[in-house]
């Protein structure tokens with residue numbers, strides 16, 4: 001059976017991620033499938049990305065302060081303009097597996113492929129793909145898919161591992177939920193198609209595969225040991241809704257470490273990124289890190305961490321001992337009120353204390369990124385400004401101690417979707433009708449419409465809940481970027497990159 005595989009185009013070039021490696025390893029091992037990996041889609045994406053990045057510089061847009069939000073801007077631009085049609089022209093088989101779907105940017109691409117008459121197998125571990133087939137069908141109607149193509153897709157729910165029979169799933173052509181997994185097989189993935197992607201990407205951007213810049217740009221390889229966040233309580237968190245993936249359960253540290261070493265060698269990557277939701281040092285992780293430390297390669301290892309972990313001095317000593325070089329800290333907010341609303345489990349005093357410990361204990365070659373949510377729940381303009389001033393203060397304490405530290409505005413994480421259990425629903429953040437005064441993602445979308453005009457089609461974002469932040473006095477608070485002085489934003493997002 002001939003099929004074409006394509007990862008979500010907006011995620012395709014991020015890194016050699018684990019989900020793509022597992023899925024393509026599965027496809028390559030299945031004798032009954034003749035799989036074509038669609039590299040031209042990546043090529044097309046990279047060229048377009050470069051062009052939109054150039055043209056974006058011409059706009060004097062408030063999101064210029066945050067590379068993350070700029071990227072979102074570009075992706076939105078990418079998915080709503082003519083690009084999905086160009087992308088859809090690059091496929092030549094009837095059946096297309098489109099996976100690792102991540103978010104709302106993907107829907108216009110799915111619509112364009114359906115409108116070309118392709119049959120799609122949709123899947124991905126992200127919780128947003130728990131959407132029902134009816135929901136996806138309605139979304140396709142609103143994105144203009146012709147009636148005759150509306151049922152030309154199936155959805156594969158659940159996690160693919162090396163034991164999943166994708167040939168059977170495609171042959172049966174029914175929506176399916178994978179209920180049986182052998183997660184340990186993930187550590188047997190020794191072939192995938194990512195090496196070739198690296199060649200393609202270097203060609204597109206005109207980089208020598210062996211050059212230092214190619215090495216720097218395409219040398220991240222991601223490993224997920226599990227997605228079981230030990231905290232699991234943040235009010236805005238969507239990750240806890242994901243399918244549980246416990247890849248390291250019952251698997252020896254040696255087997256995992258050997259697979260990490262083999263994969264990094266095969267992809268010529270030296271940056272190993274543990275994408276666990278909240279990294280902890282247990283017997284297993286210590287065993288893996290010990291082996292990596294003693295390997296002949298000089299790995300740069302990074303992970304997601306947080307204040308609750310880093311307030312423990314032993315944790316910081318372990319970061320040094322096991323050679324972790326980059327911590328992404330999901331700090332998120334800088335006032336007690338916002339931290340309480342987000343249910344992060346700590347307040348400003350605890351962050352002060354933790355930052356102090358980090359600056360004293362961590363080796364100076366550890367790099368840190370503090371993540372902050374834009375438009376977090378706040379009660380007044382003063383509180384919004386305080387939020388940013390505290391981030392500046394924490395960053396500077398770490399920088400003054402000699403540690404490379406940056407702050408990034410990660411996203412509008414709050415109330416991204418209609419989900420009764422997850423909405424922060426009280427007097428300070430109110431779901432509301434769309435209006436100009438909004439904070440959060442709707443504000444972001446309105447801004448985009450103002451900057452980019454009619455090309456921004458909001459139909460695929462209908463599920464985003466608009467909300468207002470309400471201050472002490474009942475006033476609606478605008479987005480952070482309108483309240484915080486320009487100089488503070490410029491100073492805060494002034495990057496001092498190390499290797500991360």
Ligand code: SF4
Nearest residue numbers: 229232233234237277
């Ligand atoms: S620490 Fe991260 S993964 Fe865990 S609950 Fe909070 S946001 Fe979710």
